[in-house]
Amino acid sequence: MNGQANLSYPADIQYTPVNEFTPNQGDWTSAGPVQNVIRNGDTFTLELAGGRRILLSFPSMTSFRLRFNPDPAAAYGPQGSPAVVNPNLGPVSLTVTENSPVRLIVDTGSMRVQVDRQPYRLQVFRGA
Secondary structure, eight states, X not given: OTTOOOOOOOXXXXXXXXXXXXXXXXXXXXXXXXXXXXXXXXXEEEEOGGGXXXXXXXXXXXXXXXXXXXXXXOOOOSOOOTTOSOSOOSOOOOEEEEESSSEEEEEOSSEEXXXXXXXXXXXXXXXX
């Protein structure tokens, strides 16, 4: 098996066909503005109102991962998803070209990720 550890996940994760997926049953609200951005290595914590957070991380120069849990007390561990088999896909060198009250722009050399802060919006552009 290509040298990777065999990861097991709880059996209570149920498959939902795409035509049955209903993420918003009336209790979701918009993220609102990003009040603060904290960088820790290749991960950016986007702080929202009420203690909520969005985590933006870069496992490689050509990919990013966005994590959100509406519970302000949510703990974002290193894995957190059975969809992520290998969280480290290669070396990453990030350049923050803007971190202002208006937006955060992170350039990997292969893509540019722009996070508008007022209100929150994410855009991804190919190339640098």
